Amino acid sequence: MAQADSSKWSEHLPLVLLSIRSTVKEDLGCTPAQLVYGTTLTLPGQLVPSNDSTEVNISDFTNRLTQQMLQLRPVAPRQSLHKAQVNKSLLTSKFVFVRVDAIRKGLQHPYEGPFLVLKRTDKYFTLNKHGKPETVSIGRLKPAYTDSEYETLPTPAPINNQKVNATPTLPLFTLPPVQTRSGRQICKPARYVHFID
Incomplete structure (x- = not known):
């Protein structure tokens, strides 16, 4: 039920529940009240005799509708309370x-x-x-x-293309060849030679 004042919805709840209990369900062919009580419920509209001779004055109805529409006020958009988090x-x-x-x-x-x-x-x-x-x-x-020291490093001077004969002063250390349990020497594939053991 649409009501003008939705703050008192609990006062209208019994009438809504009554209408739900007295509505005929298509799949059952009866109302929920007939299943529970064995008979139909007397609705408030059946207690008061209906008077079908009342006619609605169209000009009066349009005036009341216009007044109700003028009282409506637009709802302002909700302002966002939280801002995006920025580091x-x-x-x-x-x-x-x-x-x-x-x-x-x-x-x-x-x-x-x-x-x-x-x-x-x-x-x-x-x-x-x-x-x-x-x-x-x-x-x-x-x-x-970033480290500030890396931002202010001077650029290195260009290196001349002179070949320098660098002879190692210490002998290079080489690992002894690896053998299997049977004494066979293991030869590594050439494509993996540059990896360190």
């Missing part, structure tokens, strides 16, 4: 990682980067991504923690 160090970090939103293959990194931050705003950052400025939403960013 505090994201606002000060020089480098950030960018989350990959595409479907990833197995063993693919979830983040790209780190990329240098060029410009910050409340909703997005402008990054130097592969030499070009790119605007990325703040929700896809994660701060990159």
Whole structure:
């Protein structure tokens, strides 16, 4: 039942339950009250004689409907009480990682980067991504923690292409060949020789 004042719904509950108990169920062919009590219930509408001669004045009805519609007020949208959580160090970090939103293959990194931050705003950052400025939403960013000593290291000077004869001063240590229990020597495949035992 649709009521204008929904705060007193419990007062209307007995009438709703009465209507449910007195409704004929199609699959049973009777009402739930007939199954429980063995007879039909007397409804409030059967106690009061009906007067079918009452006619509704259309102009009066439209006036009342117009007044009711004028009293309706729109409901203001609910303001969001919580803000998106942003890492505090994201606002000060020089480098950030960018989350990959595409479907990833197995063993693919979830983040790209780190990329240098060029410009910050409340909703997005402008990054130097592969030499070009790119605007990325703040929700896809994660701060990159780098050591400041690595950021300020001087670039190494180019090395001249002179060959230096480096002879080891100590003899190289070689492992003795590995043998099986029967005395046969094990030869490793050539493609695995560069791995350390």
